[in-house]
Amino acid sequence: MVGGVPGADVRVSGWTAPISSAGMDEEAAARNELDNTDAGGRVSARDDRPGHASRMEAFRMLAQARAAGEMVALPRMLTGDDRRLHVRQTIREDHRLRIARHNEEAFGKFDKLAGSRFSFFRGTALLFYRDMAGDDAWMPTVLAAGDIHPENFGVMPNADNVPIFGINDYDEVFYTPFTWDLKRGATGFMIAADEIGGYGHGKRCKIARSFVRGYTDRIGRYATDHSEGDSDLREDNSPELIAGLIDSAKSGGRAKWLTKKYYNETATGFKSSKKLVPISSRRDEFQDLIDRYVEQSGITVPERAGSMRVKDVAERRGQGTASLGLVRYYVMIEGPLPDVSDDILLELKQARRSALEGLVPPSEHLVAGNADRVVHGQRVQLVSGDRFYGSIKHRGISFLVRERSWFRDDIDLDDLSFTQWRQYAQICGEVLAQAHALSDEAGLLDHDVEPEIVEAIGFPELFVDDIVRFADGADSLCKRDHQDFRKDHALGAFRRVDLVYR
Structure with missing residues (x-):
């Protein structure tokens, strides 16, 4: 049975959930706090304390069954109170x-998610991907x-500190069917x-359609001319909308950026x-860390x-959406x-497990380590990415390292006309196609994947319609x-955890 007692103290029958030390990796802390709970979320007989509820193994099994072609229901089919409890x-x-x-x-994050549906979408990737567990197993990885x-x-720096435009967040990167990125991207644009x-x-449907068409058109080009490794988008080779952003x-x-924001x-x-x-x-502690990072990361x-x-160090608070509440330093x-x-x-940013882990169809392609997985994604998907992009462990925490560039920026969606929304969506689809096409260049794929994707797409208009209908x-x-x-948040539902009792 899953349950608990409301309240910020997370107390049950006189027992308080252990508070992990700041020096523990989130996954290590999870293992420590769940060591009295077995893989199915049941409390071990050796310990009378209730454990934190986990459905990870259950969803792993669900994804495997779905990928194997079994007729199993997914959470997106739930309705009413059943769906509300699943979300909670x-x-x-x-x-x-x-x-x-x-x-x-973290409590501030829940306030942010309650205030904006787009923020809610951004901050609940696990919820989104549990709805897709095991989907599209026959599609190219x-x-x-x-x-x-x-x-x-x-916009971000490349290896030569030149501004380029591309995907700027790889926290969830994972080997999976190519359609998973398209489905989340189209939904995000909607x-x-x-x-x-x-x-x-x-x-909204036309904007999402532009995103998917940008992908299908560009992946078809890469299947014939193999130009995906030529260059990233710079100011001199970008469409007008992106050149203006850069x-x-x-x-x-x-100097002005440092003085205004940091010094x-x-x-x-x-x-x-x-x-x-x-x-x-x-x-001194961070000087030793940076020296070790430079050596270990080459x-x-x-x-x-x-x-x-190292001139100075600071804790950075209140940044991001999904990552709010995780450890972050500026050096x-x-x-x-x-x-x-x-x-x-x-920037040293705590890395955690991908929301896709355990939900994607079984694959031979895996990258161990949370920050190492993120670094692998950046190095594969950007032709010439940030020179400082790397990973390091400190006090048991896996950190992603990257430069906070003075010209790092993203587009202001509020300022776009409808025509520009469609143009931007198309460009993002093209950028995603290049990222996927590079999977067989610096990635783990040992075969030419673009022709397979084109073949899997089949009739482009039908494929685009399928993705947009999913996004709708x-x-x-x-x-x-x-x-x-929002209703649950107002009732204090997210100031407590689910616990499993004997």
Whole structure:
């Protein structure tokens, strides 16, 4: 039986859920907190304490059965109270450690999800993918980005510190059927075009259709000319909409950006704010960490990074949507110039398991390690990505490392006309096609995947219609889920965890 007692203390029969130390990896902490619970979520006879409920193994079995062709029902078929309870349990399970730690950023995340349906979609990838468990097992496998939506594309630095446009979030990256990225991406465009663009149903479908058509047209080209590895989108080879975004992102310069957002009054380190908490006393600790990171990751240090001397360190709070409540640091690296205009910021972001893990059809292609998996995705899907992109473990936590560039930016969806929405959606579809096509270049695939994708697509118009109809249904389901989430959130449902009793 699954249950618990409301309240922030997460107390049951005099027992308090263990609060894991800051030095533990989220997955290690999960194992520690669930060590009295077996794979099926049952409490072990050796311990009378209730354990945190987990349906991960149940969904793994469901995905395998679905992928094998068995006629099994998926959660997206649930209705009424059954669906509402599934949504509640999934979100609690996905955040059980953050809830048990009384993490105020996690509680802030739930407030953010309640306030916006697009934020709810962005922050509940596990809910979305449990609805797809085992789907499309017959489709060609690619390295999927995992969390495609309109705001996970943007401007970022390549290996030469030149701004490029591409996918900028690989937290959920996983090997899976190519359709999974298309279904989440099309759904994301449908929801964003509703909540941000304010468009009616017909125009939302046209925007989603542009995204899928951009993909199908470009993957067909790659199947014949094999040009996917030629280059990323730069200002000189981008469509006008993206070239304008890159040009705008470059305005201001590094010195102005550092002074406005990060430097303290003397430019000797980070300023203190609600979002930035300097921890200068830990400089030596992070210097050792950065030195180890450079060595272990084989980073070729560019001249602009000087000797990689750590100037200051700060905790970064309140950033992201799905990752709110996870550990994040900013490390200031002193540049070679004496005028403090060229310091570099590195971000260390706690990595966690992909929402797709255990839900995708069985595959021979796996990358071990949370941050290592994310780094693999970036290195495969960007022709020449961020030079500092890498991973390191510290105090048992798996961290993703990347540069916070002064020209990192994404498009302002509020400012787009309907024509520009369609153009942007098409471009994002083309970028995704390039990312998938690179799966057999630097990825784990040992065969030419583009012709297989083209063959699997078959009649393009029928394929596009299938994906858009899926997105339309997922959009409607998300609307109902968000309404139920808001009701549960108002009743305090997400300040507690589900527990399993003997």
